Amino acid sequence: MNFRNRFEKIDFLLAGTIALFIFLMIFLTNRSFGFVRDEGFYMKAANYMADWYESIGTNISNGDFAKIFSKKEIDRYFNYNSEHPPFMKELFGLSQFIFSRKLGIMSAPMSARLVAAVFAALTALMIYLFGLIFFSRMTAVVSPLLFFMMPHIFFHSHLACFDMPILFFWSATFILYIFCLKTKKTSVHALTALFFAFAMATKHNVLFIPIVLFVSWLFFYAFSYRKEADSGSFTGFFRAIPKVFYFMVIISLPVYFLIWPRMWFNTFNRLMTYAEFHGKHVNYLNYYFGTPLKNGPFPFSFPWVMTFFTTPTPQLVCFFAGILYFCRDFLKSEKTCEKEAAFAMISGSLFPIFLIALPSVPIFGGIKHWFTGYPLMLTAGVFLIEESTKKLIKTNNFKKNLAVAAIFTLAAVSLISPNIKFAKRGAAFYNELIGGAQGAAEARMQRNFWGYDMIDLADTLNREAPENAKLYIMTGYEGLNPNSFRFMQDAGMVRSDIRATNTLNEADFALFFYEKQNEHVLNNIAYEFGTVRPLAVSSTDSVFYSALFRREK
Amino acid sequence: MFQPATTGKYSEIIGKIFLALFVLSIFSTFIFWWSGLSNKNAPDEETEQKFAEIINENFRRGDIVFTENDWDLDFLKNLKNGVFPVFLDLKNATERSVAMMKSSDDRVFLLLKSEQSYEKYVKKLNLKVIKVFKAGKGEVLLAETLFKTVKRTLVFSRDIGKAKRVAFSDGEKSEDCRKVSETKWQCSDETWNYVGLTTASFNGQQKQAVWAHPKSGKTLEIVFDVPEKSGKLYFNSVFAESAYRSKNRAPVNVEISADERLLLKYASPFTSRATEKSIKLPENTEELTIKLTTADDRQRHFVFNGYLSDEL
Numbered sequence: 112m113n114f115r116n117r118f119e120k121i122d123f124l125l126a127g128t129i130a131l132f133i134f135l136m137i138f139l140t141n142r143s144f145g146f147v148r149d150e151g152f153y154m155k156a157a158n159y160m161a162d163w164y165e166s167i168g169t170n171i172s173n174g175d176f177a178k179i180f181s182k183k184e185i186d187r188y189f190n191y192n193s194e195h196p197p198f199m200k201e202l203f204g205l206s207q208f209i210f211s212r213k214l215g216i217m218s219a220p221m222s223a224r225l226v227a228a229v230f231a232a233l234t235a236l237m238i239y240l241f242g243l244i245f246f247s248r249m250t251a252v253v254s255p256l257l258f259f260m261m262p263h264i265f266f267h268s269h270l271a272c273f274d275m276p277i278l279f280f281w282s283a284t285f286i287l288y289i290f291c292l293k294t295k296k297t298s299v300h301a302l303t304a305l306f307f308a309f310a311m312a313t314k315h316n317v318l319f320i321p322i323v324l325f326v327s328w329l330f331f332y333a334f335s336y337r338k339e340a341d342s343g344s345f346t347g348f349f350r351a352i353p354k355v356f357y358f359m360v361i362i363s364l365p366v367y368f369l370i371w372p373r374m375w376f377n378t379f380n381r382l383m384t385y386a387e388f389h390g391k392h393v394n395y396l397n398y399y400f401g402t403p404l405k406n407g408p409f410p411f412s413f414p415w416v417m418t419f420f421t422t423p424t425p426q427l428v429c430f431f432a433g434i435l436y437f438c439r440d441f442l443k444s445e446k447t448c449e450k451e452a453a454f455a456m457i458s459g460s461l462f463p464i465f466l467i468a469l470p471s472v473p474i475f476g477g478i479k480h481w482f483t484g485y486p487l488m489l490t491a492g493v494f495l496i497e498e499s500t501k502k503l504i505k506t507n508n509f510k511k512n513l514a515v516a517a518i519f520t521l522a523a524v525s526l527i528s529p530n531i532k533f534a535k536r537g538a539a540f541y542n543e544l545i546g547g548a549q550g551a552a553e554a555r556m557q558r559n560f561w562g563y564d565m566i567d568l569a570d571t572l573n574r575e576a577p578e579n580a581k582l583y584i585m586t587g588y589e590g591l592n593p594n595s596f597r598f599m600q601d602a603g604m605v606r607s608d609i610r611a612t613n614t615l616n617e618a619d620f621a622l623f624f625y626e627k628q629n630e631h632v633l634n635n636i637a638y639e640f641g642t643v644r645p646l647a648v649s650s651t652d653s654v655f656y657s658a659l660f661r662r663e664k
Numbered sequence: 665m666f667q668p669a670t671t672g673k674y675s676e677i678i679g680k681i682f683l684a685l686f687v688l689s690i691f692s693t694f695i696f697w698w699s700g701l702s703n704k705n706a707p708d709e710e711t712e713q714k715f716a717e718i719i720n721e722n723f724r725r726g727d728i729v730f731t732e733n734d735w736d737l738d739f740l741k742n743l744k745n746g747v748f749p750v751f752l753d754l755k756n757a758t759e760r761s762v763a764m765m766k767s768s769d770d771r772v773f774l775l776l777k778s779e780q781s782y783e784k785y786v787k788k789l790n791l792k793v794i795k796v797f798k799a800g801k802g803e804v805l806l807a808e809t810l811f812k813t814v815k816r817t818l819v820f821s822r823d824i825g826k827a828k829r830v831a832f833s834d835g836e837k838s839e840d841c842r843k844v845s846e847t848k849w850q851c852s853d854e855t856w857n858y859v860g861l862t863t864a865s866f867n868g869q870q871k872q873a874v875w876a877h878p879k880s881g882k883t884l885e886i887v888f889d890v891p892e893k894s895g896k897l898y899f900n901s902v903f904a905e906s907a908y909r910s911k912n913r914a915p916v917n918v919e920i921s922a923d924e925r926l927l928l929k930y931a932s933p934f935t936s937r938a939t940e941k942s943i944k945l946p947e948n949t950e951e952l953t954i955k956l957t958t959a960d961d962r963q964r965h966f967v968f969n970g971y972l973s974d975e976l
Binding site: 403427431432439495496502521532547549553555637641642643645654655658 | 672675676678679680682683685686687689690691692693694696697698701702703704705706734735736737738740741742743744745746747748749750751752753755756847854855856858860861862863864865868870875904
């Protein structure tokens, strides 16, 4: 992993254009996606945060500074959804405070999704910089575009959740670590640690990063670094440890606590509760080739196979190519720090998948829990394809670049169709290697995730439902979160007089979100409503995902 | 100077392989997603229309429908009201599970994608075919199961309309529920407050069941006349709609008596698993009474099914 290119004037234009394009693509298509279960919780938490910002203003004007950070006040606003750190929720709340409450230019839910779009743009920017600095300008341009042309990625980029932000933080931390290895500048190490604090305050996934990187560093120390001058002694060992690891203790941890005021009080107990929640996380039932994965041990193959079948094939080839590129770098590099950098890239790409593959680790749902390393391997893969194409063209550089541009343009064009087909339900995408949506349904894979897929049904519901109608939202069966429903109303996607219920017997209309394990709900609706005939169905390639029913008796 | 990624003999070969794979992936993406291949296995509109027409014409209450294709359900859009249940689990169905899903000697419709599926399912499910309908490219089989089960003299889900009495009592006075259909007794204006037919998942299998949501401080009584030759009681219960996960930890207490002699008594456990009980009936039992109580009725989505058999 060598520094190959500097950031030049043209890169401002290219990176800025790409980031802006991604931001607009994400933000302007926000209304195509229903609100997933998690968004219901995080948007509610954002309300609390916006309230907190309001209260800060009030307390300051009252001169009551002590009250702002009192336990009572902090608990009041931070206790909700305390199982996750608050950084993203603070940003969602800030966005709501400014754009919804103060400026009144967008609804509260959309102000949260605005933050998601900003993180998508930041991710595009990160991939561009990674591609430019370590590979080539062509790779820098192509990689972010191919990255967002994965339906799962495009889908998750819209959501006011933590998954895309943590992808950004995960990949960026690994990239920054390479900078640390190569530059040795204290400021780089300190900034990396500072950045890592925000990563920790976003989601717990990144807590594995220091472990992975330090263990790998120890390995390289044992075999190589310790032979270097003055590193073999006891004190030499501590001097050899990259400063970033020290800074993770003296900078990351304090900043992390600063960002999370709830941890200022009853710190130990609250940290334990946080750790316990994730240590004992429930498993979400997933169908995997017709087998319901309910209790562990889970098959080691699960996330690998899911990645294989849920990534569009051009990007999948890039993943493999990228890993191979890193492996080659690892094997061929002469300097230890180069080897370590290559190894960090392999770890950053594959560790998230490996972790979920462990039979004792619960399956938390879709691929969003292990896609955090995708940008790294994709970018390297794009570069390998670029280089290989250039090798084939024996003439001048212009023709070489033209050939590369042509091949990636062709790839991008080919990906338009699947992206449009799954524009409203990227979480349900399966590639042609399993036969697309139909093949996956035949193979009895989990069809969709997160109970959000009702945008195609909303028009019919809004048109057909009488005033104050009650809608069964299937919450008890991984259907729609009542908060998500309410926020869809706030965003104007569903009529505000329609009331959500989780009791089928009192409903006038019913949503049915298909999953194999929930099939019986279809007949529950039929018995209660007197019909199994849907009023509207949402489907892609004839595979149905959800349906709307009306009481006929 | 940097070495290009593809420098070196093996790196070059690998680079070429990946380039070839990449080009191949572009073509496969074009062919699969742009040519209609991604949607080639769905039943055509005519077949779906025919499926619905045949079922609409031949379905009678108590029949059940199985569809081989569990992902394209457009035929549902053309079904008449009252045609259900439709089970999507034909691939996993067994001879026994089909027989147990039915509540009596009713018939089974199989919606098959093609003629080739006929042999497979008739043999697997041990069916006696009554009639075969051609439906576009597919077929509809109307059949009976040959699986021998014990004779069921009373099936709670099927016969809930025949209950002698359904009422809530508080020890002093009793309020009868009103029979509003052959499958439902309405017990108050609250829409959830009824006793009637539903389906629920019993240990992963969908089955017909009786919705019987108890009320705090009251006893829900369901009384059946016991048919002649009834020898054994099978009683299963479960919380529907994940109610077992509710923060409300008050159990539903179940008491079943035969002619006022207590046969079964248990408190519903808080798991997703169904409770399955069976017990011999005393000789010449005339009346069976199911009593359900709970201290706190929030999310007590209690359902039960079962039957009386002629086993002695």
